[in-house]
Each structure stands twice: as structure tokens, then as C-alpha cells.
Amino acid sequence: MNEPSKVDARSFFDREPPPQYLEEWVERLAQPEQQVEQDPVSLVIFRLHEEYLAVQTGWLVEVTLPQPIHAIPHRSNDVVLGLANIRGQLRICVSVHGLLGVALAPSIQQIHHNEAPRDAHPEASPLRMLILHERSEQWVFPVEEVLGVHSLPKDALRSVPSTFGRAGAFSQSVFSWEGHTVGNLDGTRLLSALRSACK
């Protein structure tokens, strides 16, 4: 049997790389690292009067047209608006405006005070109800406008400036979107504040 000699082995390891091999690798490594959009954040952006806010899409159940809200005796307050019929289920309807201290636009005031009749043309107005959930618990609240679901690279989210108003207390980051500064709400904090407002 022909045992490979030490020399054979050395020449194998010391052999010249194929032409251009080194250059190819040098070039490849010299490239700036590709900006792979690692888990971009998906956010629902909505508007409360003049404030632009967002929440991660994972919290969203659905967006519906405005529904009448039935006040709850002894319970309704700035934050708890009442019960709304969402696809046959009576859900607690809250005011994130009230929680964040955002003024109500005149149009949404009607929803808060139930002046809008159900069969007007709700499609024409941008008013919507946003439904968020945590496990089986759902929260419904009216917003002035829903601006859609958008995907953002994670590093577009910046830390919350101290000047960001009351919504700042519930935001985990802010980002710029079409010239607006949008507060990215922390769902956990938001819902737990809503929960304690119910008691």
C-alpha cells in the first residue's frame, strides 16, 4: 500500500490557491456589511386629533367603523366610555384620548357622546375604532384616523424625548413617518393603564 508521505501532505496544504481566489475574498470582505433588515417592526399607525401614535401590529385585532357606545351607569368616566357592539360581542370601549390627555377633535366628540347616528355614512369619515387585545381581553377605542400598517427597520425607532407630552409615558420609542413624529406605544403599559381605569 502506498502510504502518503509527509511531503505529500505538506505539498497538499502548501499548494497555491487558485488564481483570483484571494482577490475575490478580499473584495467580498471589504464590502460594507449588507443592511439585512433583520426583523423589521410592523406597526399600526393612527391619529388621535393632532398626535400620531403607533402600536405593534401584534396587539391589533381589527379596525372597525364607529359603533354606538352605550354609557355604563356609575362606571363611565374620562377613560371608560361604555359598551360597544363589535360583531355581536359587547366590548368595553375606552378613550385613549382620555388616558393620554389628548383633546378630542369635534368629529370624534360625537362618537364619544354618541351623537352620530349609526346609518350615516361612516365609510366617508376617517373615524375608526381600533381593537387591541392581550390574550382573550379586548379593548376598543375610537381614533380620528387609521393610517395603515407599516413596516419599519428596528433602528428607525429612537428613544423617547422628554418633551414628548403625556403620550411619552406610554411610548417605548418614537420614529419619523411622513414628516410626523410618531409615538410607538408600549401595548403592555397602555392596556394595564386601561385595565386599572376600569376598576
Add this chain to the structure above:
Amino acid sequence: MSDDLSGFSLYELFRTEAEGQGAILNEGILALEQTGNAPAAIEPLMRAAHSLKGAARIVGMSAAERLAHALEEVFVAAQKGTRVLDSSHVDVLLASVDLLGEVSRIAEGGVEAWLAEHGGRLEAQIATLLAIESGTWVAPEAKTTPATPATAFDSLPPPVDTAQTVSTLTPDSAPNKSGVTAETPSVGRAESSDRAVRVTAENLNRLMGLAGESLVQARQLRPLIDGIGQLREAQTQLWDRLDALEHDLHGLTSEATEQSRELLVGAKHQVAHCLELLDGRVERLEDHARRGEDLSERLHHEVISSRLRPFVDGVRGFPRLVRDTARQLGIQVRFEIVGEQTGVDRDILEKLEAPLNHLIRNALDHGVDLPDERRAAGKDPHATIRLEARHVAGTLQVRLSDDGRGIDPERVRAKVIDRALAPAAMAEKMTEAELFEFLFLPGFSTKSEVTSLSGRGVGLDVVQSMVQSVGGSVRLSSQLGIGSCFTLQLPITMSVIRALIVHIAGQPYAFPLSRLESIQGVDASSVETLEGRPFFTIDGESVGLVPATQVLDLPQTATTAQCLPVVVLSDRGSRFGVVVDEFLGERDLDVRPTDPRLGKIPNISTASVLEDGWPVLIIDVEDLVRSIDNLLHGRRFKLAEAMASASAAKRTKRILVVDDSITVRELERQLLESRGYAVDVAVDGMDGWNAVRSVEYDLVVSDVDMPRMDGIQLVSQIKRDSRLRALPVIIVSYKDREEDRLRGLDAGASSYLTKSSFHDQRFLDTVSDLIGEAIE
């Protein structure tokens, strides 16, 4: 066929129960080795064996019944302390539970075959148990006791037994004779096809919501069609105008007009075509809407009725239970079921079966007198037991009454004093209703002799806790010599109620019709005032008037109407008129639970959805009447004022006493007032809950078992409320078991006392430990 199925389901029920109770027994018996024979450890065992016995009797499994009875006897002896159960007994007990499990798994109709093969084993086991009970049993020391394999500790039988069970099953299914593996799936399949039709309440709720919403949506096509009708109208007018224009042009002749005329004819054609198209579409749309509505209505109806089952479905086993038992006891009983078709929520019907079973056995054993006694008392020798179900006041009421010997309140009183459950002075003053409450305590029984039927007090407390677990209550009334009647008041969580819809503060509310006395249009000029409070007169009686907005704490609605819409309510002799915005008419509402996050909303029971999709809140009339009473008589308002002025000088600590027994309430009040505390009282948990939110208290003293809201719920509510969380609560109850105590403390009570603590200083000491002396 349907008879077979119903029999099968009873059998299935028994099997499920045997599985559950078997697990409890296994666990409890094993625990006996560690904890010894503490009464608290034995009681659940007694109860499990007792329930199994009853269940076995219903399906006519006398083998299982006797075995369970023998087991129960052993536990009873252990509880009395006449027998001490040690490890050697535990082996026997576990083997018995396994055997019981095996018996319960025998296929229906296979009992004979099983007994032929294993009857000896069964008899031996029963004999062993009875020997333990009577103290004549000797542990087989030298002999190896039948080894209890580890698998026996769960509900599975030892492997050997499985093989035996299977072998008895095999003849029924000849094609599958290939052994154990072929047998198991056939049993499993039968079970799973049964499970496939079970729908969870949650699912059904969602279905109901969707069905309701689809009805709402279908009905909304109607206004749309009307809108298109208007369009058609406008088109017709356009046609008319063109027609008129053509007419005007008729007399004129010129080249220009000729051209216009042509254009006009073209336009008229166009309009005619539009009208034609429109008519065709509207017709089709109307047709579509009608069918859609019809379909949605049927769907809605079907979904709602799928929740409700006729009462009789849940009580089919009882006539046989009564007949068999009556024969065994030598009594003659006529059993009547009234309201067989009363719709009962399927969940509730399921939960009702066990408590009703207890109550019927109870009536047979305790209630019904012997034919000779009955003749002597001048009664029909045939006793009557009547089971009635009906909807009352938005709740399901189930009554079980007998015309037997009734309950002697004096015997109960004697027993209460004898067992030191209450101080003699207090017991002497108790009303019948208060005394009968004691019958629901664990271990409280007035029947001295023990039978295989009932009579160990493992019954009524179980009934009560089962009924309470679905949010209901049990009341007992009885007249000595005439009979007894148990009334179960159960919620109809998912049922349909007939209600009057009104507007209050511009939004819809519903009053359950059954709770209304009347509705009236009261002329504004006939309203008088007395001491600044408005009232009007019905049949010569002055009835106080309250705006609904005021009681419900809603914004006032401005009204200029000459005729006030008034809903007249009455409760326990007081009558009130509630002024609403307007009456909207009667509707059937499918009741939906309100969101648990809201807790109990004062004055509101549940909610529903109207035909137009509007949410509607259903008024809790009982609560509302109480709120009005407080409002009109200013009980708490005056108190609050008094408190404010008192606090300026020297603050007296204020305590709220919550108890549905007036005797206990007064006793507690006197005790506390003697120490200088200021005391308010509330008659049940709901009343208490309303009170703690309107007046600031230093301490709440509460009973556990109360109607509407029990003490545990009250404590939990208080502890959940951020403003009230710090308010200490003492629970004072007759229930002195460790598990009851833990339940109270778990809910957040600062202290759990039994009512015997009134005897000594313990009650007052606990109060001063918690909040200090009355005045600091």
C-alpha cells in the same frame, strides 16, 4: 331510539362521575397515610363515596352502589373516630376504588356477564369493607396483600383487570375479535363522537353574537332599499319634466326646435331605460334582502334555542329514582314534574342534576312520611313530590316540594344550641328562615339514624355549594306536618327575557317585564311634592317619583313633555315610580353577560343588543329599588353628612356589618356599639358593596352565605378596588372547616371567625386588634 340514547347518556354521566370521584377518592385515601384521620381529610372522601352511591343508584348499578356504600360506611366510622385507618386499610380502600372504577366501566348491558365472572371478588371486597367498618377485620399480616401496582393510583385499573373487562366486552363485537388492540378503538370512537357535538359555552356565545349581528346587518338593507325607492321617485319626476318639456315644444316649429326635440326623445328613452333597470335591480335587491333577513332570523333563533334545552331533558332519571327508592322505603309517592318544557340553559341544566338528585333523595328519606302516619294525620296516603321549573323575574326558579312531615324549627333550634353554633340567647330569637339556614351547614343533620339513602349532612351543603357555583341560591321553607319546599333560584345567563325597552339619558335600557308592576304616562300637572320630593298617586297610594338619570348617575335629560313616562316598580312593599325619557316597546332580549372586567355594575344585571345593533343594558330591578330607597330616604346621604360633622369634632370609627340574618346583624351591632363604634348595617353582599363605596368605613364585618352577593365575592370586590383595598374585612361564619377559612383568607379577609366567637371576647378583640379603639 331516542330512549336508548337518553339511557346511554345517563350511563355516560355515571361513568364520567365515577371517573371524577374515583380520582378524588384515590388522592384522598393516599393522603390519609400522611395526614392521619383528620375529619377534614375524611369528609371529602365521605362525600365522594356518597355521590357515587347516588349516581350508581340512578343508573341501577347496584353492584357499584353497594360497594360505594360500604366505602362510605368505612369513612363515616373513621370520621366518628370509631375506626382509625392505617396503611393496611388504605390498601383495601384503594383496591375497592379500583374495583369501583372497573365496575363503572362495564359496558351497559354487560353487568350480568361481569357479575357471573367477578361477583365473588365484588362480594369479598364489600365484606372486607364492612368488616373494617365494624372493627372485625384483621389485617392479613403473613399473607401478602394483593399488591397494588402504581397504575392503580390513577383512575386506570391494573393491567390484568383491563384484560378481564375487555374479554367480557368481546362477544358484543364479533368481527373485532383480534384482541385488546381491536377493542380499545371501538370504545374510544363511541366516546369521541359524543364529544364532537359538545360545544363550549364560549363558542356558543360567540356564535350567538355573530348570529345576532348578521340579523342586524340583514335588517340594515331595508333603509338602503327605501333610499333606492327615493331615487326611483326622483327619476320618475325627471321623466315627468321631460314629458312636460316635450309638450311645450310641440307647438313650435323651427329647425332649432326640431333638433331639441330629437335630443329630448333621446333623453326620454334614456330615462325610461334607467327606470326599467332600476326597477329590475330593486326587485332583486328586495328579494335578496327578504331572504337574507329570513335566513338570519332563522339562524339567530336556532342558535339561541340551541343553548336552551327543555327542563325535562335534565330530569329524566328522577321518576325512576323516586319509584325505586320509594319502594325500598315502603312509602307511596307520586312524582310530578311541572314545566317540563321550560327552557333551561344547557350548562345550568347539567349542573342542576346532582343537586336535584340530592334534594329528591332528601325529600324521600327525610320528608315523606309513612302511609300509616299520613292516614293518621288525615292526609292522602300517597305523598306527592313535585318538581317545578319556571322563569320568574328573569331567573330560573326550580322548586322541589313535598307534602311530607315538614321540618320542626324547634328541633333545629335545639340542635343549634346543642352544637354551640350560636349563643342560646341568639338562637332563641332566630326566625324559622334563619334556623333553616343551619341545615345547609356541612355536617349538620337532624336525622339521627343513618340510612344508605341520606342523612349524614353530606347533602344540603353540597347542594348549596353547587348552586352557588353557578351564581344561584337555595332557600328552604317548611311547615311542620304540611311539607317542605326547596327553592333554587338560578340565573339565566344565556336565556332570553322579555323586557320593556326605554330610553334613559338618550340611550336604551331594558326592564325585565316580570319585574315591572306597571307603566304609566303621568301628567306633569298631577305630580305633587312633599318635603321637596315629587310623588304621584296610584289607586289612592302615594308613589315617590325619581328620575332614572338620578339613580343611575347619568346626565339629566331635558324634558318639556307634559306626560312623563313612568315605570312603576315594587319590591317588598315599597313602590316607586322611575321617570324615563320614553318607552320604546317590548322586545325579547338574548341576555349576554357583561364583561367581567367591569365587575358587578350597580343597578345593572346584564346586557343585550337591540335589533338596530345598539347595546342595551338590562336593569337589575332589585338593586335599583334599593338604590332608590336609599336615595329617597337619604339613609346613607344623611349618614355621610353626620360623619362629616362628627369628624370635625372627634372621629368615631365606623364599621359596616353585612349579614342577611337580622338576628346576627343586631347582635353584632349591639356588641360593637357597646364598645363605642358607630355601626351601619347592610342586608347582603350587594347592599354592602354599594355601602362601602358611598361611605368611608374603617372596617367591614361580613357573613359568607348571603343572597345576591356572598361574603367571599364582597371581599374580593373590595380587595380589587384600588381605593378600598386597604379596608380590613372580618368574615364571621358558621362554617368552621379549614377549607372555608382558607377560602375567606385567600379572598383577602383580614380575619376569619366563627359565629361561636360571639360567646367570648374573640370577636371584639379581633376588631380592636385590627382598627384600634372606637375613638382615638
